[in-house]
Amino acid sequence: VQMYLNDVLCLAVSFSQSSDRITVDGTTPASSSAGYVMVKVVLNYKSGNAPSTLELANGFRYLSVPQLQIPDNFIQILNQTAASSGIDITQSTIVKFRVSNLPTQTGSFLVSIGGASATVISYTECTDIFSCQVEVQISTPTTLDAGSYSITVSASNAIYTGGQSTATSTLKLKFVDYAKPVLISISPTVSRLQGGAMIVCGITIPVGSISITINIDNVKVEDNKVAFLKYSDWLNPSVREQFLGTDFLSSFLSGASQEDVTVINSTVSQLSQLQMGSMILFFRSRPATSTGLVDVVINLGQPSYNVYSVIEYLPDPTGDVQAEFIPVQGLPYTKVQITLKNFPLTYAVTELDVTISAQQLPSSALILVKSDLTSTKMSLSIPNILPGLRTINVSNAILPSRLASIPFTVIDPNPPTIESLSTENVYTDGKDSITVTVLNFGDVNVSTSDLSIQVQSSSSTDQTAKAIQADRITYDSTLSLSTITFKAPANSPGSAVVTLTITRLADSLNFVIFYVAVPTGSPTMTVQPTVGKDTGNVRVTCFLTNFRKVSGASDIQVSFGSVSLPETQLTVTSSFETTVVSFLSPDVSATSPTQVQISVFAIGRESQVGTAQFGITSTLRATLNFVDPPQVVFADNRGTKLVMVSIANVGTAGLTASDFEIVTTASTQNVPGLTASIQQVLQSTATTTDFDILLTAPTNPSNQSLAASFVISYKRDGSASAVKSVIFTVQILPSDKVYVSSFDPTSYFTDGRISMKISVQNLPSTIISQPASIFLIYFGNMTTSATSVTYTQSGTASKYTAQLRLRIPSVLDAYSVKPILKINTTGDMIEFPSSFSYVSPPNPDITSLKPGEGFTNTETEIEVTVSQLAGIENGLSDIIATITEQSCQLISFSQVNPALDQSLIQDYKIRLRTPCCVPEIVAGYATVFIAHRDFPNRYALASGSNGFHYIDASAPRVSSVVGDNSGA
DSSP, rough: EEETTTTOEEEEEEEESSSSSSSEEEOOOOOSSSSEEEEEEEEEEEEEEEEEEEEEEEEOOOOOOOBBOOHHHOESSSSOOOOOOSSTTTOEEEEEEEEEETTTTEEEEEEETEEEOOOEEEEEEOSSSSSSEEEEEEOOOOOOSSSEEEEEEEOTTTGGGGEEEEESSSSOOOEEEETOOEEEEOOOEEEETOOOEEEEEEEEESSOOOOEEEEETTHHHHHHGGGEEHHHTSSSSSHHHHHHHHHHHHHHHHHOOOOHHHHHHHHHHHHHOOOSSSEEEEOOOOOOOEEEEEEEEEEEESTEEEEEEEEEEEOOSSOEHHHHHHOEEEEEEEEEEEEEESSOOOOOOEEEEEEEEEEEEEEGGEEEEOHEEEEEEEEEESSSSEEEEEEEEEEEEEEEEEEEEEEEEESSSSSOOOEEESSSSSTTTTOOOEEEEETTTTTOOTTTTEEEEEEEETTOOOOSSSSEOEEEEETTTTTTTEEEEEEEEOOSSSSEEEEEEEEGGEEEEEEEEEOOOOSSSSSSEEEEEEEEEEEOEEEEEEEEEEEOOOSSSGOOOOOOOOTTEEEGGOOEEOSOOOEEEEOOOOOOOOTOOOOOEEEEEEOTTTTTEEHHHHHEEEEEEEEEEEESEEEEESSSSSEEEEEEEEOOOOOOOOGGGGEEOOOOOOOOTTTOOOEEEEEEEEEEEEEEEEEEEEEEEOOOOOOOOOOEEEEEEETTTTTTOOTTEEEEEEEETTOOOEEEEEEEEEEEEOOOOEEHHHHHHHEEGGTTOOOOOGEEEEEEEEEEEEEEEEEEESSSEEEEEEEEEEEEEEEEEOEOOOEEOOOOTTTOOOEEOOOOEOOOOOOEEEEEESSSSSEETTTTTTEEEEEEEEEOOOOGGGEEEEETTTOOEEEEEEEETTSOOTTTEEEEEEEEOOOOSSSTTSSSEEEEEETTTTTTEEEEEEEESEEEEEOOTSSSOOOOOOOOSSOO
């Protein structure tokens, strides 16, 4: 066996052999450089008697010899107090550090500090195959003089040149002779050129009495600007209070910053950890003529008892003062935090000169937080001044030219609030007056000359604000209410902002009005009802659109045919969208017209007239109510059918069949065998008479439908025009004709979606095996199919009756339609016997909200009772619920009347959680919105004081009022 590295034969090659493998070992030769080389193993062996050779190759990497390092960031002094300024030269101290890049199989390593040997206490093992980092603990030598020294480590390993490598730390350990005074701490270490910095020092002191002399840049600090106290005396409260009460320190502490107090506490804390005598020292920096570092020498009474430090005198700042502050607005007494950069160093709150709108703030309203190289931080309390944008000016009395100006908006603690507004809408022609009542606006001396009114249109074509004069302003001092009336100037259509300002009181208020284009052309008018009795006393309501708003009945003229109605008979409500005029119709029975025209116009605008036709029903004339059923089928030419006929307004009660006669009309007289006779009078009142009429079948059956008409007359009519007669018609169908005999309901809301029951007669036996889906029903343009069918055999063996159920389709508008039934298998198209009416549905309404209030920062579970809501068939997904346009979390719902079918419009109780914790949710009344997802245009609102009341949990609020109500 042979081994080569880059064709250089390895030394001391050996191998071992087992049944299935050979293990080869070799010692690598030295390499002059790091990198990859080729390893080749050559095996010479015999296969039988024939010699053979096998060569195997792989890569091998030479590594550079690692260089020892001592990372500075891992050097720690373990048994030194936090207050110590260095290692005691007389005490052995434990130091922990790390050595990196230590090779494996290192024989030993030595540690020294400043040339003196340190004792290695312990170190961690090196486990990495090439190099590792170990943690070493040593005890320091006690033979060094005071000073700063590095750690040196020497490691022995065959891979090093000469067998040894050395590393020295960059960080030096400080050794201190605590038998002499030592400076433990000093702060601050900078001063302004004008001096005055209060410098606080912690110093160890030798046994015995001491005296203090301080020189800054070889110039002595005045004795009255120096004070010190031994730490042992500091611990005595009475001694400490007496010390701090001296003129020098009390004047300092009265204006000291919060940072100054922190420095004192930190210094005392460090002294408390020392095991030797110490003192706390205060002195003021003296003025200087130049900037830069200067020496500070503190002597404790003997020539060798000096401690040394430096402070830096800084140049006066130049350039603009930069100010950051929060908040930017607030109520009186708001605390404002200010950070000033490029501002003079400030050593006492009394040095600050602060004004707001020319009002000088006392030092008691100011707090100095800190003042150092980076910034000066302070806070102040806003005085109780008039609201509006104010300027806070901050300067230092030492350098008053260094001024910071800060804009701050003072918020009115009692801001003006609109209590009422006569209208939000005005016409563009500038003829409308607005009256607004405002709380906390104005005073007893206010007049129209004090008040400024600006109207700013949002129109892009009209950007100039219009200044106008108020017509009048009054002030109620008891309620603090101002009532202002002014005429809105002409403007373009759209929104406009009205600004009311009283400069003298710094009162200002904005609100929005909307300009509406003046209606042109004739108004559109509809009336309800459209028919009434000729004797009058029918409440008629006229709805006018495209009609300028009027103030009341005195502005309106109404004509009912030829009758002009006085304003005392009119009830008028008018808005910018709709004007509604209602009145009781007059008596026109003397002329008994069949129709009149109703005319409405505004006085002064006679050319803009709303008109509508109104039908007149004669109180003398009898009319047909209904025929049931309207269609009949005779089984044969000897059959009979009974139908019910109802007549209105016969005028006499208690009548019998003998009081009436029935004849066929001219169109029906030529049908052989067809007769009609009154079987009985079912009901007879002055207003309604109901009959059972017996019809006999025609003797010649027809394969075509026949409309048979008959006249019922009251025999003792007594009028020449026979107004007590009515004509009714029955549709006679062929005996094999499939027809719809009845359907229910005959009317419903445009929502549809409820079940309708239809009875279909004369179906052939071939159809009874067919599903409900073969029946299609057309409601005008809407189509639906039957959802279920039940077949029963009729009297005729081959004929069947089907009872169908279907779901009424939804439509957009109310109207009447005659449905048509189509049977897909036969192609039959069968018209219903009468029309189906879609009627407008009611709007839902929120009738209850419990509880009615909750906090802005938490969800509140409430129950909302909603009347007349479309049927909920798909659970919570059918419900839309918002508060202030923020979605609510729906919990559950229930029917107020569980007996009702779920498809019907009905009342519901809905449980939900109110939204919270977003900027849109603020304290006050919030609008609750509930709608059905399929009909979002019909919604229920609870707004204003009826809405949900959000409470700011952090704001003061009245929880209860106790007492009688007998006081003034």
